[in-house]
Amino acid sequence: MSRNDPVFGDGFDRPVCPNGHTAWTRSNGHYWCHDCSRLHGANPEFDSLRDPETGDRIDPIEVNAS
Template identity: 40%
Template sequence: MSQKERINLEDDYDRWQWTCPNGHHDWEPTNHHFWCAACARIPEVDASFDELRDQKTGRLYERDDVELHTPAGPYDSDLDGRGSA
């Protein structure tokens, strides 16, 4: 298993490093995928997506290639491979 990219959802720096595939920063995790408020305001764009873009590298990461963390533990413990706190 390859190393997952860790994203701390409460850390502003981490949040701004990652964008939706269209380059927006106002994405949120939901039900094992992501949703973007900016994309939702564009009629022709689907606001739900399965990849995040790392602004440092430009690379897209699938949902199961990232670990989303909150102060209580992993956001999706079944995807992240361990239980939450």
């Protein structure tokens, strides 16, 4: 896992997975959460990150443009 993802850079709150984790990684157009993978019944793969403050979905294109 890269803690210094160049897409998000410094000073940007790290987006979270739908279950509020920050232990996700990016691969081939989707995301995979390490913490979710350890939870029974949780799907560790997801398509969009969430803003940790508002819980809003963060569109991948929007993130790339910032």
